[in-house]
Amino acid sequence: MKLYVYDHCPFCAKARMIFGLKSLPVELQFVLEDDVDTPTGLVGKKTTPILEKADHSHMAESMDIVRYVDGLHGTPVVTPVEDNSAIKLWHDAAWRPILKLSIPRLARADLPEFATETARAAFESRQTKNFGAFEDLLAQSPDLIRDIEGRLTELDDVLAGREHVDADDFVLYPSLRMLSIVKGVQYPANVKRYIERMEQATGVGLHFAQAS
Ligand SMILES: N[C@@H](CCC(=O)N[C@@H](CS)C(=O)NCC(=O)O)C(=O)O
Incomplete structure (x- = not known):
């Protein structure tokens, strides 16, 4: 099977996670951010992730x-949780x-x-419509980091003993993975252990090496 993805995309991380957790092989096809034709040709719109099944x-x-992938082989790993689980509530507040x-x-x-200048420019254009100018967001970093560190302290209690x-995990890990691109965030022990465990179990790597 093949997965069409962006590496930054939290929804793509979800789809990648299940292959790692089930130890199933998958070919990753990274799509350029300004490539409209590939996804549209496959599913009728510009979106990722897209799975190409064996057929x-x-x-x-x-x-x-x-x-779908969880149901293909072996014991299901995506066991359901209640709608207002502590992790979901934490995530709803921390997502923005x-x-x-x-x-x-x-x-x-x-x-x-x-990989191309036009692809990078397309991302900036798409995201500044949602969040405003990148310079303004970066200027807010000290306050935002203080805010997220407070939230991570709360999450630390939620994750205590979680194995x-x-x-x-399909809600939480993709977002914490996004956060790993941010340099200087202090992670409390249980959260640190959690992201390292999930990185290993899913094979979906954190961004710490490129943090800025
Ligand atoms: N509900 C979809 C959301 C997927 C989604 O929003 N993906 C983003 C990339 S992170 C996207 O395709 N955005 C449109 C674009 O690339 O122009 C899912 O869970 O797969």
């Missing part, structure tokens, strides 16, 4: 892909600050979807 049909929607910190930094990272995998 060469295609499907979009990250959690549909996760559930994580985006504001990570988007302008991902935009300048060496990622395959930004299993369930649907909440």
Whole structure:
């Protein structure tokens, strides 16, 4: 099977995670950010992730892909959780600050979807419509980092003793992975252990080496 993805994309990370957790091989096809034709040709719109199944049909929607792959072989790993789990509630509140910190930094990272100047420019154009100018976001970093570190301290209690995998990990790990592009964030012990465990279990690498 093949997955069409952007490396920065949290929805793509979800789809990649299930292959690692199930130890199933997958070919990653990184799409350029300004490549409209490839995804549109496959599923009728510009979106990632897209899964190409073994029968060469295609499907979009990250959690549909996760559930499909999870159902293919072995014991399901994506066990359901309640709608208002502590992890989901934490994530709902932390998602926007994580985006504001990570988007302008991902935009300048060496990622395959930004391999051309026009692709990188397309990302900036798309994201500044959502979040405003990157310089303004970067200028807010000290306040945003203080804010997210407070939230990580709260998350640390939620993650104490957590060793299993369930649907909440598909919410939390992709966002913490995005945050790993931000230099200078201090991670409390349980959160640090969690992201390292998930990186190893899923094979979806953190961005610390490119943090800025
Ligand atoms: N609900 C979709 C959302 C996917 C999504 O929003 N992907 C982003 C990339 S992170 C996207 O395709 N954006 C449109 C674009 O690239 O122009 C899913 O879960 O797969």
